[in-house]
Amino acid sequence: MSLPSGKYETSPGLYVMMATTLAATIPGFYLGLTHTEVSPILGSLLFGMSIFGAAFCLAWAAEAAQIDISESLAVAILALLAVLPEYAVDFVFTWKAAHDPAQAHYAIANMTGANRLLVGLGWPVVLFLYVWVKRRKEIIMDSSQRVEIFYLAMATIYSFTIPLKGSLNLIDTVILVTIFALYTRRIAKMETVEPEMVGPVKIIANMTTRPRRTITVFFFGWAGAVIFFSAEPFAHSLVTMGTTLGIDEFYLVQWLAPLASEAPEFIVAATWALRGAAGSALKALISSKVNQWTLLVGTIPLVFSISSGYARPFILDVRQDHELLLTAAQSLFGVAVLMNLRFNRSEGVLLAVLFFAQLIFAEIRMEVMVLYLLLAAVYLIMQRRCLIPAMRTGLGLKER
Secondary structure, eight states: OOOOTTOSOOOHHHHHHHHHHHHHHHHHHHHHHHTOOOOHHHHHHHHHHHHHHHHHHHHHHHHHHTTTSOHHHHHHHHHHHHTHHHHHHHHHHHHHHTTOTTHHHHHHHHHHHHHHHIIIIIHHHHHHHHHHHHOOSEEEOOGGGHHHHHHHHHHHHHHTHHHHHTEEOHHHHHHHHHHHHHHHHHHHTSOOOOOOOOTTHHHHHTSOHHHHHHHHHHHHHHHHHHHHHHHHHHHHHHHHHHHHTTOOHHHIIIIIHHHHHTHHHHHHHHHHHHTTOHHHHHHHHHHHHHHIIIIIHHHHHHHHHHHHTSOOOEEOOHHHHHHHHHHHHHHHHHHHHHTTSEEEHHHHHHHHHHHHHHHHOGGGHHHHHHHHHHHHHHHHHHTGGGHHHHHHHHHTOOOO
């Protein structure tokens, strides 16, 4: 598909906004690339500003890309690039865990914290921003979004086997990466629909085909590079500040560092929700959850084995088993909530309340896990007629 040049009305202000955003990404990229030491306060400010700017670049690239590829594939690329910092941080802990077993706690804490943040905080935030802006009671999702829900369900069902066997091994790598590959293949085949352009992305959309595609790829690549080089020092700056204030290091690794590394996708999703594109915002967060719950989890034993110098499983202790069980249970409840392609205020409140309950009161996490499972069972029974359509759409089968 190709759009005629000048289709969208632009103004000098849009060019200024785009230039300012690009300029904001430079300090964090430079400091991260050169490993320049700065104070935790200044680091939090500069790296945070760069990540914020990169998030907008990602959003513009994802919208412009939808002219040429499906929305789902564009959002999946956005999601993968946006969670690069999460991969970087978790791989550092996993690599060190091969030689220092104490680091294994941090690898699992960081990964499970990031996953639970997406569902327990990200999804409700998108919902409530949309409700506030549009005065609606719920988000109604497009039937094509069953694809993300189906593959998240597949990854979630498999994830319960990991804590039950007490380890992550290379068999898990093969299965989870295969699920991610099948997901990517499915969304690549989905229909391309021209999006509605808002803001500086109009400048890109007005270009002819080759320049538009070149600039879109540049924005994806530049944003990914900025996020990759800025996120770890940003998280480190925040953790250092927290440690100085006497906050528990495990708590910081599980919640504060993931919140920093998940910032790009949160910013993109929030921006889209405020514009009324709640379906796209939710799709971005679900896609992030899919790739983290498949590719990130699946590559942990691979990185661990490479660092060890030979193939060996990543052994989990009781605490790590519980963290994974709780994360899997929350994911299953999230799938059950979205199965009917509707996400309303009471469901958003329920996800948020249960998330903050296990966050604040760590001693009741297993009780919250059981509650997630019970609620998931109730929702899936109530919405059992949605299961087959989700499976058929996910697999690319024709509707009956």
